Structure formats: C-alpha cells, structure tokens
Amino acid sequence: MALDTILSSNYAPSEKRSALFSEFQEWLGNRFSQSLALREQHGHTLTWLENQPPEAVAFPHSAEEVARIVKRCNETRVPIIAFGAGTSLEGHLNAPFGGLALDLSHMDKVVRVNADDLDCEVEAGIKRRALNETLRDTGLFFPVDPGADASLGGMAATRASGTCAVRYGTMRENVVNVTAVLANGEIVKTGGRARKSAAGYDLTRLLVGSEGTLGIVTQLTLRLHGLPEAVISAVCPFVDLAGACSATAAAIQLGLGVARIELLDPLQIRISNAYSKLSLAESPTLFVEFHGTPASVREQTDLFDTIAAENGGGPMTSAGDAESRARLWQARHDVYWSQRSFRPGASTLVTDVCVPISNLAACVAETYADIERLGLVAPIVGHVGDGNFHVVPLIVMEDAEEVRRAKNFSERLVERAIAFDGTCTGEHGIGQGKKSYLRAEHGIGVDLMRAIKNSLDPCNILNPGKIF
Amino acid sequence: MALDTILSSNYAPSEKRSALFSEFQEWLGNRFSQSLALREQHGHTLTWLENQPPEAVAFPHSAEEVARIVKRCNETRVPIIAFGAGTSLEGHLNAPFGGLALDLSHMDKVVRVNADDLDCEVEAGIKRRALNETLRDTGLFFPVDPGADASLGGMAATRASGTCAVRYGTMRENVVNVTAVLANGEIVKTGGRARKSAAGYDLTRLLVGSEGTLGIVTQLTLRLHGLPEAVISAVCPFVDLAGACSATAAAIQLGLGVARIELLDPLQIRISNAYSKLSLAESPTLFVEFHGTPASVREQTDLFDTIAAENGGGPMTSAGDAESRARLWQARHDVYWSQRSFRPGASTLVTDVCVPISNLAACVAETYADIERLGLVAPIVGHVGDGNFHVVPLIVMEDAEEVRRAKNFSERLVERAIAFDGTCTGEHGIGQGKKSYLRAEHGIGVDLMRAIKNSLDPCNILNPGKIF
Numbered sequence: 001m002a003l004d005t006i007l008s009s010n011y012a013p014s015e016k017r018s019a020l021f022s023e024f025q026e027w028l029g030n031r032f033s034q035s036l037a038l039r040e041q042h043g044h045t046l047t048w049l050e051n052q053p054p055e056a057v058a059f060p061h062s063a064e065e066v067a068r069i070v071k072r073c074n075e076t077r078v079p080i081i082a083f084g085a086g087t088s089l090e091g092h093l094n095a096p097f098g099g100l101a102l103d104l105s106h107m108d109k110v111v112r113v114n115a116d117d118l119d120c121e122v123e124a125g126i127k128r129r130a131l132n133e134t135l136r137d138t139g140l141f142f143p144v145d146p147g148a149d150a151s152l153g154g155m156a157a158t159r160a161s162g163t164c165a166v167r168y169g170t171m172r173e174n175v176v177n178v179t180a181v182l183a184n185g186e187i188v189k190t191g192g193r194a195r196k197s198a199a200g201y202d203l204t205r206l207l208v209g210s211e212g213t214l215g216i217v218t219q220l221t222l223r224l225h226g227l228p229e230a231v232i233s234a235v236c237p238f239v240d241l242a243g244a245c246s247a248t249a250a251a252i253q254l255g256l257g258v259a260r261i262e263l264l265d266p267l268q269i270r271i272s273n274a275y276s277k278l279s280l281a282e283s284p285t286l287f288v289e290f291h292g293t294p295a296s297v298r299e300q301t302d303l304f305d306t307i308a309a310e311n312g313g314g315p316m317t318s319a320g321d322a323e324s325r326a327r328l329w330q331a332r333h334d335v336y337w338s339q340r341s342f343r344p345g346a347s348t349l350v351t352d353v354c355v356p357i358s359n360l361a362a363c364v365a366e367t368y369a370d371i372e373r374l375g376l377v378a379p380i381v382g383h384v385g386d387g388n389f390h391v392v393p394l395i396v397m398e399d400a401e402e403v404r405r406a407k408n409f410s411e412r413l414v415e416r417a418i419a420f421d422g423t424c425t426g427e428h429g430i431g432q433g434k435k436s437y438l439r440a441e442h443g444i445g446v447d448l449m450r451a452i453k454n455s456l457d458p459c460n461i462l463n464p465g466k467i468f
Numbered sequence: 469m470a471l472d473t474i475l476s477s478n479y480a481p482s483e484k485r486s487a488l489f490s491e492f493q494e495w496l497g498n499r500f501s502q503s504l505a506l507r508e509q510h511g512h513t514l515t516w517l518e519n520q521p522p523e524a525v526a527f528p529h530s531a532e533e534v535a536r537i538v539k540r541c542n543e544t545r546v547p548i549i550a551f552g553a554g555t556s557l558e559g560h561l562n563a564p565f566g567g568l569a570l571d572l573s574h575m576d577k578v579v580r581v582n583a584d585d586l587d588c589e590v591e592a593g594i595k596r597r598a599l600n601e602t603l604r605d606t607g608l609f610f611p612v613d614p615g616a617d618a619s620l621g622g623m624a625a626t627r628a629s630g631t632c633a634v635r636y637g638t639m640r641e642n643v644v645n646v647t648a649v650l651a652n653g654e655i656v657k658t659g660g661r662a663r664k665s666a667a668g669y670d671l672t673r674l675l676v677g678s679e680g681t682l683g684i685v686t687q688l689t690l691r692l693h694g695l696p697e698a699v700i701s702a703v704c705p706f707v708d709l710a711g712a713c714s715a716t717a718a719a720i721q722l723g724l725g726v727a728r729i730e731l732l733d734p735l736q737i738r739i740s741n742a743y744s745k746l747s748l749a750e751s752p753t754l755f756v757e758f759h760g761t762p763a764s765v766r767e768q769t770d771l772f773d774t775i776a777a778e779n780g781g782g783p784m785t786s787a788g789d790a791e792s793r794a795r796l797w798q799a800r801h802d803v804y805w806s807q808r809s810f811r812p813g814a815s816t817l818v819t820d821v822c823v824p825i826s827n828l829a830a831c832v833a834e835t836y837a838d839i840e841r842l843g844l845v846a847p848i849v850g851h852v853g854d855g856n857f858h859v860v861p862l863i864v865m866e867d868a869e870e871v872r873r874a875k876n877f878s879e880r881l882v883e884r885a886i887a888f889d890g891t892c893t894g895e896h897g898i899g900q901g902k903k904s905y906l907r908a909e910h911g912i913g914v915d916l917m918r919a920i921k922n923s924l925d926p927c928n929i930l931n932p933g934k935i936f
Contacts, residue, residue, distance in 0.1 A: 116721055116826035159666040170664050172673070173641065188913050194822040195854045196638050197891035198627040198677055199909050200898055200935055201917045205640070205673035209666055226723045253584055255694045354662040358584035386663045423665035430668055441667050445656050448924065449669045455923035456916065467668055 071185025084151030090431025124153025159209030166385030180215035228291030243312035245361035275338030353417035354426030388426035539653025552619030558899025592621025627677030634853030648683035696759030713829035743806030821885035822894030856894035
C-alpha cells in the first residue's frame, strides 16, 4: 500500500467530507467553493512539483471563523491548508490528502500601526506591497522582501526573507508575535509587544517557519523600520564568480551595513539581457544597495567600490534617485519572469541553499563546476550577503534523463551546502520539495520536530504531507 | 497531599537514587560529590527564594558524559538541573524534587572562532568575560551583557540580555545553534552556521529560553560583532522620571543606534552614592553609551544631548577613553552590590517587567506611585531602551507584613506590564519565582508549552518545578 494511501486512511471518508463541506457551504455561502478552477489555483505550485488541488476552498473573515472551521475539520478528520497569496515555492499549498484550502486573502486589514513602538498589527492575509503602501505616510516600512507580493501570514509560515535580510533580518527577527488557530480550534496569541521577553518557550519563533503545520496564523505584530533618508543603488561586474563572492564576504566582514547585495551569474545576465532588453556585460555581477544618511551611503558606496576593485570588480555604476535606481536594478527585479521565458515549456527546479559567508566562494565554485559537468541550463541568483543563493535548473519535464540530472544536481548541491555547515533551504522552506533533505540536515532533530507536531496536532490535519 | 509530594512520587525512591549516585561516584570519582556545602552552593539563589539544594553534584567533561548521565537519570527517574555559573535570579537552580546538579563549569573551551563568519563555537560552561578575553585579538566581541559573569549555556537557557541588547539583541538573536542533550540521552545539534535557514521548526529558538527543561545545552555557536572603533559614555540627570523615559523613547524612535541606555531612579542614585562614594545628584539619571566611528559617536552624543534637553535633562557629562568611561559609569556597574549593602539583612525581590517603549513612561510612573503608596524601599534600574526595568524591593524576610506588601507590589507590577502589552520577565526567565504569572501572560499558550515539555521530556526529569 502506498504511503499516501496509508496516511489517507487516517482521514475522513468521502461521504463525511461531503457532509462537512455541505455544512460549510450553507454557513459561508459564496465564501465557500468547490469549483475546479478555484481549487487548482489554490493548489498551485511555482516549480516542477505537480498540482494537487484541495477539495474545497473557504474564505474566512475572522480568527473566530477560522477557529470554527478548524475545529470542525479536526473533529471530522479533514486536512486544512492555509493559503495566503500562493507564492510559495515548495508545494506548500498542495493537498496530497485532499481537504480544505483556507484562503485568508479577505483578512487583509492593518489593525493598528504603533509608530512610536516601530511595530504594527496586521491580519495574516495582507500582502507585502499593500502593507508598505499603508505605512507610507508614517515614515516607516516593513523590510522583508522575498520578491513576490506574498502575504504576511505566508511569509511568517515559511520564515521568508529575501533581498533585504542582510541588513534587516528575516521573518524570524521581524515578527513580534502571532495570533494562531491551533488544531483543536483554540486561538493562541504568542506574546505581547515588548521588544524582548524571557517568559517561557518561544512560541512565536516556533510558529514562524512551521509552514501551517502547527497552527494557522490569523494575525501578526511586525517590527517596522524607519525609511532610510538616502538610498544608493549600484551595479558592479566582476572578472569571475570567486571575486564577486570574495567582495561580498569582505563587505560583510567589514560591517559595511549593506542593505541588499545580490549576485547574478553570466547565464542569468544573458537571460536578463534577453528578457529586459538590456546590454549588461555577461559577467558575474553584484547588485548592491545602501541605506542611511546621505553622507553614510556615499561613504559606503565608495568603500564598496574599493572592495570590488580589490576583487577584480568594476567599473561600478551607481544611482541615487528612485527612477535611475529602478532602471539600474531592472535585471534583478525581472529575474523571476526572465527565467520562465528563457526556455519555453521548461519547468523550474528552484534550489535555495545557504552557507556561512566564508564558504560562499568555494560552494559556488563547486556548484558552478557541477552545472557545467551535468550540462544543465541553470542560472544562479543569490542573496549572497547572507550566503544564500538559488541555482534554478530550467528543465523539460518530458525529458526523463534531464529531470534525473537536475534532481541529482539538486541533491549534490544540498549535500555540499550541509558539508559547508549550511542549510538545504535559506528561505523557501521544506514544503513537499525538500522533505527528503530534512534528516540530512537535522538528524535526530527531525524526531524532535515530529514529537512537537504530534503533540500539537495529533490528528495531523494541519497541512499534512509538508515538512515531514 | 502537597503538590510537591504528588510530583515527587513520580521520581525514584531514595534507595534507587542512592544506587545511581554510587554508580556515578564510582565512574566520576572526584568529579562527583554529595557534600552539603557544594550542594547548597549549587542550589543557591540570588533573591528571596529559599535554597533547595540538589542531592548531588557532577562535573561532566563532554557532551557524551552529559548524555550518559542524563540517560541513566531518565531510566531511574532522577531529576537533573543544569548549572552554569549560578547567577540566575529566579530559583532556576533549586532542586525542589531533589536530584542531581550537572555543573558544566569544566566544559569551558572556545572550540573554534570563525572570524570571517563573525561567529564562534564554545562549550556551554564558558563564562562571558573569559570568552571576550579570548576574542580580544580578533577585533570581535560577544555583546550580550547581563551584568553578572554568567556562563554562555546559562545565558542561552534563560534567554538573557542586559545592557547591550538595545543595539545588539538578546541571546535569541545571538545564538546561531546549540548542541543539547535531550531527556532520553540523545545529542541533538539544532542547525548549521548559515545566517538563516527555513528548514523545519526553529529548534534553536525553542531551546533558547527553555531554562534546562527541554534539553541540556552543551555547546553553542554564537554570533560575534566587530569591536566598535570608538565608544562614548555619557551620564545625564533629568528633572523627573517622565522626562528620562520620554528621552529614551525619542532616542529609540529616531533610530539613534544607542548601544546602552540605562535608567537609575533617585533612590538608586542615593544607594550608589553611598556604596561607590560618589556625589551624583539624586535625580532620575540616564547612563548612555554609543558605539561607532569617531564621527558617528560624536554625532550621536550631540543628538542625544539635544533630545535630553528637550525632555528636562542635563547637563550631560561624557567621556571617550576607557578609564574615564568606567569612572563615569561606576554607579551603574556597582548597582547589584550597592543594593545588597544598602539595607543589611534584607533580601531582594528582583522584578523584571518589560513594556513597549511608548508605554514606558506611563508604566514607570504608575509603578513609582505604587512604591510610594506601599512604603517600600525599592530602587529602580532599567534597560530602558528595551522598555525593560527592574524594581528591586529590599525586604526583611522576617517581617511578614513587609513581605506581603512586596509580593503584592510585584503582582500588581506584572499585571500592569501585561496590561501595557508587555511581559512579566524581560530577561530573567520564569524559574520558580514567576511561575504564577505565566498564564496571566500567555493564556492557553501555557498549554502549548506544557504539551511540548511532555512530548520531549515525558518523565519530567529535566529541571522539574521550573517554568510550570
């Protein structure tokens, strides 16, 4: 018997599910649907993973509604998958055992901005850009930027980070507390708004990164930061990847305080030139951004120029006004879509390793050699200030041999990153796609995680089939 | 039957304990002891809590030895209390159900300094000052400074912070991973050295702050920071507490990047003057420190001077060289001992609330009124940049009425802090002393914590009677 079937047997048979869905339909009216298009959209994945749609989709309006739905699903043994904006990359939203997608997009209010405390309280369904739009007049912003216009609840659930993490931290550092619905339908708030607390276990950090498997986040308090007085963006090509990595490490070690530092490899530059109609030199290139006072960003830019030159980089191009900065960074901003258009019909196998900064150059070099050896079409884009980089093999899923090579590459990459004291995922999470790597990275730590999961969700109704 | 007795019945009867201790004695020789003096020292508390010594003390030399001891204790049902430097403040080291103190002071090596990655790996028993002494030549330092010369394992276990947290964060932010022995004797490492990871539940943050109840930390990787090029210390008296609090809030809101900002109230200044032979004005006083480049610390000092003046503060005295800085801050450095000498024979009831910075002035004002109303001798010292302050009633334990007033004060203070969206403990932990406040702060979150505790330590041998 297949594992999926064994696990499925824990869940409600189809007639019980149908009865529960009828109950929800009657209660929620047009905020409940079983249309195929909607279901497929809610199971959608942005990588090579196959679509496994849920059986139904509900749109709750409050934590209390979420609690009622979860309680009934728990009693009836129906899986629940929280859905924010659908931008996760590891199949987090798939429904391998069926069940209900809980779409939180209607819960998108900014509940309160506490400007004096540099924090704000938001509902889980609000998206990143909408939040920063709301904050515009306060002089504050929320800095975690994973690229996609993700929901804050989803970003917390996957412990997201992105380009600004090198300066402002990830969701781990920028979530003050969460309100979450537990598997039994109870609502827990994990803490107050004090900047620190030593009162008991850190439930906030336990829920951040738990991928909807321990609770469904319905509200969050987020740390905000003052908008920088001045911003300078810069782009700097390098002779080789080693030089770009060394310059990055030197900037971090010197405490340069860079706000973003992104690497594009020569193939990605070629892809970006084609997609964004640019003419950048096809060299390893760093995209850098500095935040601070006018004097300090100028000082940092000059210092970075020196560091770059010492590592085979230059000439550097920089800009201070918003429009020129956007133009300068266009290749970086368009990376996601450029990759998807470069090899029509291909799927993306998004990798996400992260290593200590001193191991970055060696890890990237070995990885690059592996790409060449395996003959893959696989651009590299990295949040290299954190030691985090994404190699993205573009693969034709119908070509079984190519798929095999790409998966082999991905496995070797993860083993390499772990050998370099790093992680199989810097920011995307485990989901379905990286489950097989969890034990290689955490050993018996996985048993601890499982014990926690079993104690908080004994019927395994919260996003089953993810992480473990 | 008393709760202690009911719980005790879960543990081994005395003849079984004796047999286990004989086994340890034979194995460990002079690294095992049951002498009363040593036992009392290992149960010692630095507050009003009574001493409850363990039955024996062992001094392991490695994680493997810790694992073997824990495994045997788990099999035999004998409690284990990890002991670092004995500087915790909430009775964390007491042995209400007897058992073994595991003194990690022999495990005090710096295993590796990864200067290029700004991190280091240390054994849990190393103390803070020794670590920074070892790091001196690297240009790096470990910034978490709780005042006492605590062990790093203990600091992780209690999620310690202290004076530098306002700039550098607490143990939550500065522990990269831990190696810990679980209740069943298995050894788990919670992660690699990458700056971020999204691989599964955050076991590092779960163990940080778990007060030895989920595992015994034997090794840690710590985040290091570059020694500041320049440091300026300053002292500034204020007309009233409200002004000192408002100036603090303004400095934080403006993103001044202050490295330390400490409040002493008029009574504490009087106590400090007496103890340290000083002649500071008996006013609410802020002790401030700036870290950065020579130009930036000068700029920050000037800006803070302006902020202070706008809030009824001044004249400010500042110093840049180490000796003058130490003299300027002497009152702050001597706070702990000055309080203990001010009222001979008195015990200290150390409180530790923390509130959002915008609520600090109101919370301190209400608290001050309460001290006056209750007629307590209770100085205030605060890490106010975090909204964290300690009121320390000096109480004669023989005076039952005074004890009652002090406890009533403490309860009211905690309720007030929680009402202000804060916490009952900013940095000392729950231990025995604050157990009764955990539910007021966390509600059903306590049930989650208990479920996690039960799943990871089903026999409740790890530091029983603490947190819950």
